[in-house]
Amino acid sequence: MQIKSLLKEIEQSGDVILFVKEVHHLFDAATSGARSFTYILKHALERGVIQCIFATTxxxxxxxxxxxMTLKRLFQAVKVLEPSIEETIEILKGLRGTYETHYKLHYTDEALxxxxxxxQQYVSDRFLPDKAIDLIDEAGSHVQLCHAKNKKKGNVSIPSVKKHxxxxxxxxxxxxxxxxxSKEEGESLxxxxxxxxxxVIGQNEAISTICRAIRRAxxxxxxxxxxxxxxxxxxxxGVGKTELANALATNYFGSKDSLIRLDMSEYMDSYNAARLIGAPPGYIGFDEGGQLTESIRKKSHAVLLFDEIEKAHSDVFNLMLQILDDGRLTDGxxxxxxFKSTLIIMTSNLGNSIIEGMIDNKENSSSxxxxxxxVMEELKHHFRPEFLNRLDEIIVFKELTKKEVEEIVNIMLREVCQKLMVKEIHLSLTCRFREHVIQHGYNPSYGARPLRRTIAKFLEDTLAENMLRKEIKEGDSIIVDVNVEGNVVVINQKNVKREEYHFTSFVDSVGNFLADEKRKDVVSGISCNLVGKMLDILGHRKSP
Structure with missing residues (x-):
């Protein structure tokens, strides 16, 4: 009834134009009922008693x-294109006075x-001039707040919104x-x-290549x-391909949430491949949008990881060509x-069988x-040349050495120590235990991936059981070792005397393993430069 009353008032007023912004919301709200908005509107327009301008997408x-067909006949569609950057600048200059009056400051030409x-470069999910107007609006608010703080300190000059x-x-x-x-960011890069x-341990070539690309960008x-x-x-x-993508999202893009990961095993047929950009009009799922396109629209500055890309359907590679060549993609x-602000990483297991065969046959002398x-020959056999040629770099990760595996175990064990520190439980681990983890958890064919499961089995499960039995409580200092029978043992410091147990070497919660060095007469296996610290932990410091 409100729509009908409005149209009647416009008809009686005479020289009035009805402008409705985002008119599609009215169409959506009036789909039910015989005398809907569309019905009333058509009736008024056909009688020629009102003039309308509707805006929609x-x-x-x-x-x-x-x-x-009736609405199509009654309305003339006028497509309003997005203004260019030059036109947007002129629009901003026209609005400058309004915002300067509102915020009581000055906008420089450089800022506009x-x-x-x-x-235009960084906000991809909106259009000019709307996003540029919002930008100068928020910048004005930011500068005004900063000036208000400075004003209390005696600064009464008129502030300016500048490029920075x-x-x-x-x-x-x-x-x-x-x-x-800045100088600080330059040093960080x-x-x-x-x-x-x-x-990520051991993959120097991969890390250096990615860092050079980020610095150039x-x-x-x-x-x-x-x-x-x-x-x-x-x-x-298991040599760090996915972990490097995670580390990059955290250390450069700000958080792990900046990693968008797509498992290509879910897009092995043409139907599922279409889910990346969304269903076309008239098909189920059209309103939901594409899984890839919607993710990038929400977070355009991210690491985009295509895991096991060789499993994807050929239609996926047609989409990838658009992304790699033009930095954009059209959805359903x-x-x-x-996609211009994304860093794209694809992982592939092609060629792994060749490398694993060399490992199994002890052909490690192969360079x-x-x-x-x-591996490159295998990739060329599987992927089209135009796809491979659009990649900036193909990086083959190396197998892990024994020393690198030890470093990875150190990192994983340090994570467990830090979790317990939150509960105020101090955990120390012997080198014997670390070697036990490596012996049971490392397989050259699977890399470091089984190590985490091994740590869960030998360390986390053991600690969990002890904590549930209340044998480990808040404030306790715990040492985990392996006895001569090869069994994992948990020693609570408050229950052990020095003469009852001799430690060969161990890692504390900071993650520093201590190798056998000097002063074995003090406490077996603890280096003399750290003996004071370790004796404090064990509660065995002698009086001077």
């Missing part, structure tokens, strides 16, 4: 109006140019720095390898029409999704370059 126009350029203020707001939106590289090596020396970089990781299972709704060539 291209997709909603196609759903609600193109299929209705940056707002148009950065919003626009960059600050964009960075807060996307979680990635977009400002000019130069040391990115060090940060990644704390999570950060200073603007990359092809801005394509993703930040695209890599294919191949090599034995006809909307373009921007890594020879193995790499064999």
């Amino acid at each position: 291209e997709n909603e126009h196609r759903i609600h109006m193109e299929n209705d 140019v940056a707002a148009a350029n950065l919003s 203020d626009i960059q600050h707001v964009v960075s807060s939106w996307i979680g990635v720095p977009v400002s000019d590289v 130069l040391n990115l390898e060090v940060m990644l090596h704390k999570h 950060r200073v603007g020396l990359r092809n801005c029409r394509r993703p930040i970089a695209s890599f294919m990781f191949t090599g034995p299972s 709704k006809g909307q373009t999704v921007d 890594f370059d020879h193995k790499k060539n064999l």
Whole structure:
């Protein structure tokens, strides 16, 4: 009745134009009932008593109006295109006075140019000039708040919104720095390898290649029409391919949530491959959008991981060609999704059988370059040349050495120690226990992956049982070792005397294993430079 009353009032007023923004919401709300909004509207328009301008999206126009021949006849469709960056800058200059009056500050020309350029480059799920206007609005609010704090300190000058203020707001939106590289960030980027090596052991070539690509992208020396970089990781299972993608999301993009992972074994047929971009109009699932496109639309600055890419259907590779070449993809709704701020990593197990055969046959004398060539031949046999040629780099991961396996075990054991520290339980582990884990958990064919299961079996399960039996409580100091029979033993410090147990060497909760060195006469196996610390832990410090 409200719509009918409104149209009647417009008819009586005479020279009035009815403008309805996002009119598709009215169509959605009035789908039921004989005298719906559409019925009343058609009746008024056919009598020629009202004039209307309706605004809607291209997709909603196609759903609600193109299929209705009466509405299509009564309305003239006018497509309003997104303005260019140059046109957006002029729009912002026209709005400058309004925002300057509202926030009582000044916008520099440089800030308006940056707002148009950065919003177009980094905000892919919205359109100009709307996103640029929101950007200068939020930047004005940010500067006003900062000025209010400074005003209390005696600064009464009129503040200005500058380029770096626009960059600050964009960075807060996307979680990635977009400002000019500061000295601190430059040092961080130069040391990115060090940060990644704390999570991924032994894969120097892979880490160095990725870090170089990120540094090029950060200073603007990359092809801005394509993703930040695209890599294919191949090599034995369990050597750090997926872990490197996780570490990169955490250390550069800000959090593990910045990793978008797609298991390609779920897209082995053409029907499931279509789920990546969403069903076309008229098909089930059209309203849900694509699994890939919707993920990138929500978080466009991320590490995009295609796990086991060789299992994907051929239709997936047609989509990948668009992403790798143009940095964009059109979804089932006809909307373009921007991939230019993603770092793409694909993993593949192709060629693993060759490397595993060499390991099983003790052909470890084969050079890594020879193995790499064999893997490359396998990739060329499986993937089309135009797909491989669009990748920035194909990286073959190396098998882990004994020393690298020990470092990985150290990291995993340190994680357990840190979990217990939260509960105020101090855990120390002997080197014998570490060797026990390596002996039972490492297999060259499966890499480091079984190690975590082995630690869960020998350490976490044992500790859990002891904690449930109340044999380990908050505040206790625990030592885990392996006895001469090869069984894991848990020693609570409060229940052991020095003469009852001799420790060969162990790791404390910081994760430092102590090898046999000097002063074995003090406490067997503990190096003399740390003996004071270790005796404190064991409660055996002698009086001077």
